[in-house]
Amino acid sequence: MPKKARSYLGRLVGATEQLFRGEAIEQFAAICYRKVGDNAVEVLLITSHESGRWIIPKGWPIAQLAPHQVAEREAWEEAGVRGKAKKRHFGFYTYIKTRANGERVPSVVQVHLLEARKIDRKFPEEKQRSSRWLSPLEAAVLVREPELKSLLGRVEKTVMKPAKA
Numbered sequence: 001m002p003k004k005a006r007s008y009l010g011r012l013v014g015a016t017e018q019l020f021r022g023e024a025i026e027q028f029a030a031i032c033y034r035k036v037g038d039n040a041v042e043v044l045l046i047t048s049h050e051s052g053r054w055i056i057p058k059g060w061p062i063a064q065l066a067p068h069q070v071a072e073r074e075a076w077e078e079a080g081v082r083g084k085a086k087k088r089h090f091g092f093y094t095y096i097k098t099r100a101n102g103e104r105v106p107s108v109v110q111v112h113l114l115e116a117r118k119i120d121r122k123f124p125e126e127k128q129r130s131s132r133w134l135s136p137l138e139a140a141v142l143v144r145e146p147e148l149k150s151l152l153g154r155v156e157k158t159v160m161k162p163a164k165a
Contacts, residue, residue, distance in 0.1 A: 024106040025097060029058030030071035030114040031090060031151065032081045033159055034133070041156045042133040044116070045142060046079050049128060050098075054142040057081070058109055071112040079131050080123035085114040090158070093147035111151055113159070 032044040045054040059074040061067075068085040075081040090113045097107040134142070140152040 024094070024108045027058045027060060027097075027107050027109045028067045028070040028074070029056050029109045029111045030075040030081075030085055031056055031111055031155060032075050032079060032083070032114050032116050033136075033155055034116045035159070039160060041136065041159050043136050043139045043152060043155055044079055044081060044131055044133055045139050046129045046131045052130075053144055054132075054139070056111070056143075056148070067110050068112045071114060075114050075116075076120070077124045078129060080120040080126065081114065081116045081118075082120065083115045083117040085112040087112075091147070091151045091154075093145050093151060095145050095148075109148075111148075113155070115159075 033041050034044075036042050044056070046057060047053065048055050057071070057074040057078040059070060059077075062070050062073065065073065066087070067089065068087045071085045072083070075083070075085070089110045091111050093109050093111065095107055095109065096104050098104050136152045136155040140149040143149055143152065
């Protein structure tokens with residue numbers, strides 16, 4: 001495969017063999033959302049450390065924490081968002097992680113929905129990232145990963161569905 005693939009999907013295709021051999025790394029993430037009025041929702045995007053691209057809060061597994069608890073911790077550390085993440089995952093997406101040594105490995109990210117109940121002004125990575133609240137469709141346009149775009153597109157329908165009587 002050429003060093004610089006032309007598209008995101010081209011880079012992901014190049015990692016197919018690693019994925020099939022089970023060489024992917026695992027991460028956990030939160031789609032942080034808040035309801036706006038009676039019939040709208042916003043989601044939070046943050047910038048990544050290295051490239052400044054738009055992403056959602058995510059991180060590595062942490063011993064003694066369930067995946068949804070890792071998602072909660074990452075939302076607070078990276079964006080100052082406090083809330084309860086759903087225990088059941090909302091979905092998955094895959095991306096190519098470039099490690100500090102330049103190695104590129106596929107990462108499978110388990111995503112949990114997290115309703116923002118409080119947003120702290122002070123949090124560990126406040127000076128390292130920017131953030132924006134957007135409609136799910138606006139957010140989907142800004143992220144690079146196709147599967148994450150799809151997840152963002154489903155947020156409003158999932159969060160705003162009427163309660164069962």
